[in-house]
Amino acid sequence: MDPSQDTTPKPSMSDDAATITSSSTPPRQPKSRAFWMSFIAIMVSTFLSAIDLTAVGTALPTIAEALNDTKGEYVWVGSAYTLSSTAVIPLSGSLADALGRRPVMLMSIVFFAVGSALAGAAQNMDMMIAARAIQGIGGGGILVLTEILVADLVPLAERGVYQGMIGFVWSLASSIGPAIGGALSNKGHKAWRALFYMNLPFTGLAFLLVWLYLSVRTPEGTVSSKLAKVDWIGNGLVIVGSTLSILGLSWGGIRYPWDSAQVLAPLIIGLALLVAFGVYEAKVPARPAILLDVFRNRTSLSGILTTAAHSVVSISLIYYLPVFFQACLGASPIRSAVDLLPAALLIAPMGLAAGVTVAVTKKYRPVNWVGWAITIIGFGLFSTVVEDSSKGKWVGYQLVVAVGVGMIFTGPVFPILAPLPNNHAASALALFSFIRTFFQTWGITISGTILQNMLKKNLPADFVAQFPPNFEIAYAAIPAIKLLEEPVRTAVRAAFARSMRAVWQTMIGISGLGLLLSLIMAEVPMDTSVDETYALEEREKRVEDV
Numbered sequence: 001m002d003p004s005q006d007t008t009p010k011p012s013m014s015d016d017a018a019t020i021t022s023s024s025t026p027p028r029q030p031k032s033r034a035f036w037m038s039f040i041a042i043m044v045s046t047f048l049s050a051i052d053l054t055a056v057g058t059a060l061p062t063i064a065e066a067l068n069d070t071k072g073e074y075v076w077v078g079s080a081y082t083l084s085s086t087a088v089i090p091l092s093g094s095l096a097d098a099l100g101r102r103p104v105m106l107m108s109i110v111f112f113a114v115g116s117a118l119a120g121a122a123q124n125m126d127m128m129i130a131a132r133a134i135q136g137i138g139g140g141g142i143l144v145l146t147e148i149l150v151a152d153l154v155p156l157a158e159r160g161v162y163q164g165m166i167g168f169v170w171s172l173a174s175s176i177g178p179a180i181g182g183a184l185s186n187k188g189h190k191a192w193r194a195l196f197y198m199n200l201p202f203t204g205l206a207f208l209l210v211w212l213y214l215s216v217r218t219p220e221g222t223v224s225s226k227l228a229k230v231d232w233i234g235n236g237l238v239i240v241g242s243t244l245s246i247l248g249l250s251w252g253g254i255r256y257p258w259d260s261a262q263v264l265a266p267l268i269i270g271l272a273l274l275v276a277f278g279v280y281e282a283k284v285p286a287r288p289a290i291l292l293d294v295f296r297n298r299t300s301l302s303g304i305l306t307t308a309a310h311s312v313v314s315i316s317l318i319y320y321l322p323v324f325f326q327a328c329l330g331a332s333p334i335r336s337a338v339d340l341l342p343a344a345l346l347i348a349p350m351g352l353a354a355g356v357t358v359a360v361t362k363k364y365r366p367v368n369w370v371g372w373a374i375t376i377i378g379f380g381l382f383s384t385v386v387e388d389s390s391k392g393k394w395v396g397y398q399l400v401v402a403v404g405v406g407m408i409f410t411g412p413v414f415p416i417l418a419p420l421p422n423n424h425a426a427s428a429l430a431l432f433s434f435i436r437t438f439f440q441t442w443g444i445t446i447s448g449t450i451l452q453n454m455l456k457k458n459l460p461a462d463f464v465a466q467f468p469p470n471f472e473i474a475y476a477a478i479p480a481i482k483l484l485e486e487p488v489r490t491a492v493r494a495a496f497a498r499s500m501r502a503v504w505q506t507m508i509g510i511s512g513l514g515l516l517l518s519l520i521m522a523e524v525p526m527d528t529s530v531d532e533t534y535a536l537e538e539r540e541k542r543v544e545d546v
Contacts, residue, residue, distance in 0.1 A: 034213065034215055035153060037209065037212075037213035038149070038153060038213050038214045038215065038216070039153065039162065039165075040209060040213075041206065041209035041210045041213055041214050042146050042149050042150065042166065042214075043165065043166065043169045044202065044205055044206045044209055045105070045109065045142050045145075045146060045206045045210070046142070046146050046166055046169050046170055046173075047169050047170075047172075047173045047202070048109075048112065048142070048199060048202045048203060048206055049112070049139045049142045049143060050169070050170045050173035050177065051173040051176065051177045051180070051202075052112075052116070052135070052139070052177070052195075052196075052199055055177035055178065055180045055181035055184075055195055056077065056078065056081075056181060056195060059181040059184060059192045059195055060077055060078070062192050063077060063128070063192050064077075064125075066190070066192065067122065067123070067124055067125050067128060068124070068125075076125075076129045076132075076250075077125075077128055077129060077132055078132075079246070079250045080129045080130075080132040080133040080136060081132045081133070081135055081136035081139065082136065082246065082437070082440075082441060083133070083136065083242075083243055083246045083247070083250075084132075084133040084134075084135075084136030084137050084140065085136035085137065085139045085140030085143065085437060086140060086242050086246060086434065086437040086438050086441065087140070087238070087239045087242045087243050087246075088136075088137050088140045088141060088239065089140045089141075089143065089144045089430055089433050089434040089437065090234075090235055090238050090239075090290060090430050090431070090434055091230075091235040091238075091239065092104060092108065092140060092141040092144045092145060092430065093144050093148065093426050093427060093429065093430025093431075093433075094230045094231060094235055094430070095230065096144075096145060096148055096426055097219075097229075097287075097426050097427070098219065098226040098227060098229045098230050099218070099219070099223070099226050099227075100216070100217070100218030100219055101145060101148060101149055101152060101214070101216050101218075102210065102214050102215075102216060102218065103218070104141060104145060105141070105142070105145045105149070105210050105214065106207060106210055106211065107141065108137075108138045108139075108140075108141025108142045108145060109138060109142065109203055109206050109207045109210065110138070110203075110207070111134055111135070111137045111138030111141065112135055112138025112139055112142065112199070112203055113138070113199065113200060113203035113204075113207075114134055114138075115131050115132065115133075115134035115135030115136070115137070115138060116131075116135060116196045116197070116199035116200060116203065117196070117197075117200060118130070118131035118134065119131035119132060119135060119196040120193045120194075120195075120196035120197040121193075131196075140433075140437070143433050143437070144429065144430050144433040144434075146166060147413075147429040147432065147433055148425065148426045148429050148430070149214070149216065150162055150163060150166060151417070151422075151425040151426070151429060152216055152425075153216070155422075155526075155527055155528045156414065156417050156418060156422070156526040156527045156528075157359070157362060157526040157527060157528045158359055158528075159355070159359070159413075159414075160354070160355030160356055160357070160358035160359035160360075160410065160414070161352075161355055161356050161359050162355075163351075163355045163410045163413060164351050164352030164353070164354065164355030164356060164410055165352065165355075167348055167351035167352060167355070167406075167409050167410055168348040168349065168351065168352050169348075170348070172345075172348055178322075178334075178337030178340070179334065179337050179338065180195070181195060181337075183334065229287050230287075231281075231287055231288050233280065233284075234277060234280055234281050234284075234288055234290070237273050237274075237276055237277035237280060238273075238274065238277045238434075240270075240273055241269075241270045241271070241272075241273030241274040241276070241277055242270065242274065242434075242438060243270065244266040244267070244269050244270030244273065245266065245267055245270030245271050245274065246270070246438075246441050247266045247267075247270070248263050248264070248265075248266040248267025248268075248270060249267065249441055249442065249445045250441075250445075251263050251266075252267070252445065252449070258449075278292075288427075290427055290430065290431050291424050291427040291428065293420055293424055293428075294416060294420065294424075294427075294428050294431060297419045298520050298521065298522065299415045299416075299418060299419045299520075299521045299522045299524055300415065300416050300417075300418075300419050300420060300428070301520075302415055302517055302518060302520045302521035303412040303413065303414070303415035303416035303417075303432075303521065304412075304416060304431065304432070304435055305517045306368065306372075306408070306411075306412045306514050306517050306518050307412045307416070307432060307435050307436055307439075308435050308439040309439075309510055309511070309513055309514035309517065310405070310408045310409070310412065310436075310514060311435070311436045311437075311438075311439035311440045311442075311443055312439055312440075312442055312443035312446060312507075312510050313375060313379070313405065313443065313507045313510050313511050313514070314405045314408075314409070314440075314443070315440040315443040315444055316443045316444070316446070316447040316503060316507055317343065317401060317402075317405060317507070318340070318343070318344075319443070319444055319447065320447050320451070320500070320503060321336075321339075321340050321343065321398070322336035322337065322339075322340055323451070323478070323496075323500070324385075324496070324497075324500050325339045325340070326478045327477070327478050327481060327492075327493065327496040327500075328386075328387040328493050328496050328497045328500070329387070329394075330481070330482060330493075339394075340398075342395050342398050342399050342402065343398045343399070343401065343402035343405075344402075346399055346402040346403060346406060347402050347405055347406035347409065348406065349406070350402065350403050350405075350406025350407050350409075351406045351407065351409040351410045352410075353406075353407070354367045354371065354406070354407040354408075354409075354410045354411055355410045358410075358411075358414055362525075362526060363523055364411065364414035364415055364418070364521075364523070364526075365415075365518070365521060365523050367407055367410075367411045368407075368408065368411040368412065368415070368518045368521070369515065369518055369519070370404075370407065371404050371405075371406075371407030371408040371411055372404065372408065372511060372514050372515035372518055373404070373515060374400065374401075374403050374404030374407070375401060375404030375405055375408065375511045375514070376404075376508055376511045376512055376515065377400060377404070378397060378398075378400035378401030378402075378403070378404050378405075379401060379504050379505075379507045379508045379511060380508055381396075381397040381400055381401075382394075382397045382398070382401060382504045383501050383504040383505050383508065384397075385397060385497070385501075386494070386497045386498075386501075387490070387493040387494050387496070387497040404511075408514070412432070413429075413432060414526065415521040415524070416428055416432055417429075417526075417527075418524035418525070418526050418527070419522075419524050422527050446506070447503045447506070447507075450499075450502050450503050450506055451499050451500065451502075451503055452473055454498070454499035454502045454503075455473045455477070455495065455496070455499045456473065457499075458495035458496075458498050458499050459473070459477070459492060459495045459496075460488065460491060460492065460495070463477070463484075463488070463492060466480075477492070481493065
C-alpha cells in the first residue's frame with residue numbers, strides 16, 4: 001500500500017495537549033531469539049559507524065604528516081565523510097522502502113568496508129579523501145537503517161529502552177574512539193592505518209549477523225519495479241543541495257572568506273535546492289522521498305526543530321570541549337580525549353534513562369522539557385569556567401551539560417513519530433537522521449566562526465599576525481601555545497577561555513530556543529504496533545514455509 005494513501009486515524013493536533021490521553025495497550029510479548037540476534041546485528045553496525053567517526057579526528061595530524069599534506073587538505077578527511085553520509089540519508093530511506101531493509105543495510109556495510117580498506121591503504125591525501133567519501137556513503141546508510149530497523153522491530157510505545165540501548169552503544173564507541181585514535185597516532189607514521197583496517201573484522205561480523213539474522217520482510221516485485229518507485233528527482237535535489245551547502249559551510253572562514261564567491265555561491269545555491277526539494281516533494285511525486293506529514297502537525301514539527309537545535313549544541317560540546325582542554329589547560333590530544341570522558345560516558349546512560357522513562361510513563365514531553373532545562377543550566381555554568389578553574393569545576397559542569405544533552409539524544413524521536421501512521425516511520429526517520437547530521441555541520445560552523453572571530457579580538461595582535469589570514473586560528477595556535485614564554489602563554493590561554501565563553505553563551509541561547517520549541521508538542525498516544533510490511537519474519541517460520 002502507498003504510505004501516502006494511509007488512512008489510519010490519529011489524534012487531532014488541534015486538540016489541547018492536556019486532553020489527549022493514552023490508549024489502552026496490549027500486554028508485551030516476550031522477544032524471540034530472532035529478534036535479539038537481529039538487534040545485536042543493528043548494535044554491531046552502530047558501534048562500527050560511531051567508533052570510526054570519532055577515532056579518526058584524533059589521529060588527523062599524524063595522518064596529514066604521513067601523507068605529506070602541505071595544503072591543509074586534512075580537514076577534508078572528516079568533511080568528505082560528513083558530506084557524503086548526510087547527502088545519502090534520504091536516498092537510503094527511499095531504497096529501504098523500495099528494496100527492503102536488509103539489502104540496503106548489507107550494501108551500506110559493504111560501502112563502509114571498501115572505504116575503510118582504501119583509507120587504510122591510502123598513499124596520498126586525494127586517495128584518503130576519496131576513500132572517506134565512500135566510507136561516508138556506508139556510514140550514512142548504517143545510521144538511517146539503524147533507526148528504521150528499530151522502528152520495524154519495536155512498537156513506538158516500547159521503543160524507549162531499545163532506542164536507549166542503541167544510544168548507549170553509540171556513546172560508548174564515541175567515548176573510546178578518540179582514545180584509540182590518539183594511542184595509535186602516537187605509535188608512529190604507519191600505525192594510524194590500523195584505525196581503518198580494524199574496521200574490517202567489525203564489518204565482516206556486522207555483515208554476517210545481518211545476513212543470517214536480520215529476517216525482516218521484503219516488498220514483493222522485481223528490482224526494476226521497486227526502483228521505479230524511488231523518487232529519483234527529489235533525492236537528486238537533496239543530494240546536490242546538501243552537498244553544495246556543506247561545501248560552503250566547510251570552506252567559510254577557513255579556505256575562503258565568508259563573503260567570497262567560493263563560499264556564498266555553493267551555500268546559496270545549495271540552500272535554494274533544498275527549498276526546491278521541499279516544494280517538489282509537496283506537489284509532484286506519488287511516492288516522495290520525504291513524506292511531508294511530519295511538517296503538517298505541531299508535535300512532529302516540534303520534534304524535528306528540537307532535533308536541529310540539539311544537533312547544534314551537542315556537536316559544539318563534543319567538538320569544542322577538547323579545544324578548550326588543549327588551549328586553556330595545556331592538555332595533549334589524547335589527554336583531552338580523557339578529559340572529555342565524564343561527558344562522553346554520561347551522555348549514553350542518560351539517553352538510556354530517558355528512553356526507559358518514556359517507555360514506562362508513556363509520556364515524552366517531560367523528558368524533552370527537563371533535558372532542555374538542564375542543558376541551559378549546564379552551559380550557563382560552563383560559561384563561567386576560565387583557564388585557571390579547578391578540575392572540580394570543569395568536570396562537574398561538564399557532567400551537568402551531559403545529563404541534559406544525553407536526555408535529548410533520544411527524546412525528539414517520540415514526538416516526531418507519535419502522530420504519524422507507523423508505515424510513515426521510515427520516511428520520518430530518514431528526515432530525522434538527515435536533520436541531525438546536517439545541523440551538526442551547522443553546529444561546527446557556528447561555533448567555529450564565533451571562536452575564530454573572538455580569538456582575533458582577544459588574542460595578542462602579534463600572536464595572531466603569525467598565522468595566514470583565512471586559517472582556522474584555534475587549531476593552528478594550539479601547538480604553538482606550549483612554546484610561548486610567560487606571560488604571553490598565560491595571556492593566550494586567557495584569551496582562549498574568553499573566546500570559548502562566547503561559544504557556550506551562544507549555546508545557552510540555542511538551548512533556550514530548543515526548550516521553547518519543545519513546548520508546542522502535544523502528548524499523543526504512542527503506537528503499540530509495527531508496520532507489518534517490514535516486520536520481523538521469524539526464522540523458524542521461514543524454515544517451515546520452505
